[in-house]
Amino acid sequence: MASIEFVTVDVFTRQRFGGNPLAVVPDAGGLSTEEMQAIAAEFGYSESTFVLPPEDPANTARVRIFTPTDEIPFAGHPNVGTAFVLGRRGEAFGRPVGEAMVFEEIAGRVEVALAREEGAVVGAEIVAPRPLAIHYEIDPALVAACASLTADDLAPGWQPVMASVGLPFVFAEVRDLAALGRAAPLRQAFAEADRRHPRDDDHFAVFLFHRLDDHIRARMFAPLSNTEEDPATGSASAALAAHLAALDPASDFPFDRLIVQGVEMGRRSEIRVRTSKTAGTVAPVRVSGACVPVLAGTIAL
Structure with missing residues (x-):
């Protein structure tokens, strides 16, 4: 054979x-x-x-x-x-x-x-x-429902968006680690979100994160791709780095962060993301591990 x-x-x-x-x-x-x-x-x-x-x-x-x-x-x-x-x-x-x-x-x-x-x-x-592409703004209540949360669990002032540097994800900042820990994918809500925001390159996937002093904690759910939760998502981490750098009002700076993912799954992952911003333009993101x-x-x- x-x-x-x-x-x-x-x-x-x-x-x-x-x-x-x-x-x-x-x-x-x-x-x-x-x-x-x-x-x-x-x-x-x-x-x-x-x-x-x-x-x-x-x-x-x-x-x-x-x-x-x-x-x-x-x-x-x-x-x-x-x-x-x-x-x-x-x-x-x-x-x-x-x-x-x-x-x-x-x-x-x-x-x-x-x-x-x-x-x-x-x-x-x-x-x-x-380079970073912002595809849509997403209803916070819809994103929260996908993660079995409420809109109050999301960080105040954060607008969820679908963004990509090669593969699209929906990004939402949660209020605290307790909300991040409670999150769980709800397939019915993902199916509704996928109908409302269809794409040819992938199904609707949600990347939740919470910023801490020395790193970012994250979780990613993509049940429509048979990935209930992903222990480490480098493409999403890269897009998040580019998005956070673009949102920062400073015009010129290096961006270097550690994203920790998979903790709730017992598969801790450490993803290093680096970029820079010059005259408002974000450089291509580097992802290492x-x-x-x-x-x-x-x-x-």
């Missing part, structure tokens, strides 16, 4: 069985889109990646990203984890990979830099492929 290699890694963590798990197929040549989708559904992780030869030989690889239900244009932890896997292998499709890589994705070119400690690859930093290998094996086809 034909088979194909896979590996899994935990992303945005240094602790095995923490962070966000990712399945990577390092050489997906010959797989159909339907097979990729079926494999992603079988793993059941928030995303799985399938690595293919690049269309432009100047780039490292073409990377396709699948949730259990759909292919998506971009995501953070799949890029960090895939770079970690290829960096540890040292090659892709017979060519050595350097400290910097470029992945071709639906959302565009994703630039990647490996992170090393004592010569060993321990993680990666990626650059979001698109550590990874640890977990599983390796073959998939029977």
Whole structure:
């Protein structure tokens, strides 16, 4: 029986069985889109990646990203984890990979830099492929209902928005950690929100956050993509960083924050987001984190 290699890694963590798990197929040549989708559904992780030869030989690889239900244009932890896997292998499709890589994705070119400690690859930093786009303002009551909260649980003065740097999310700041801890996805409300705000690139997903002195705590719910809760969401963290930087009245400054996610799931994740703002313009966001290998094996086809 034909088979194909896979590996899994935990992303945005240094602790095995923490962070966000990712399945990577390092050489997906010959797989159909339907097979990729079926494999992603079988793993059941928030995303799985399938690595293919690049269309432009100047780039490292073409990377396709699948949730259990759909292919998506971009995501953070799949890029960090895939770079970690290829960096540890040292090659892709017979060519050595350097400290910097470029992945071709639906959302565009994703630039990647490996992170090393004592010569060993321990993680990666990626650059979001698109500038910040604010798609809609969202009714606070609708967003709160999706998270089984009320509008009073949201932070005063915060307008929920759908925003993206490659993949759209709805962002809502909650009043305190108690509200963040009470949140739980309500599928019926998500279905209504998805009908009211349909998109071709993904289903309605909500990223809740609360700002603390030294970091931001967050949770992400996407039940319509079969991800009741995500332990770490790099693409959402990147968009939030860009949005917070854009809202800051200061015209010029560096932006460097740690976003902690997955705590309520027992899979603490640490996502570093960095950008800068010059003359009111927010630079492309950089997302970084550590990874640890977990599983390796073959998939029977």
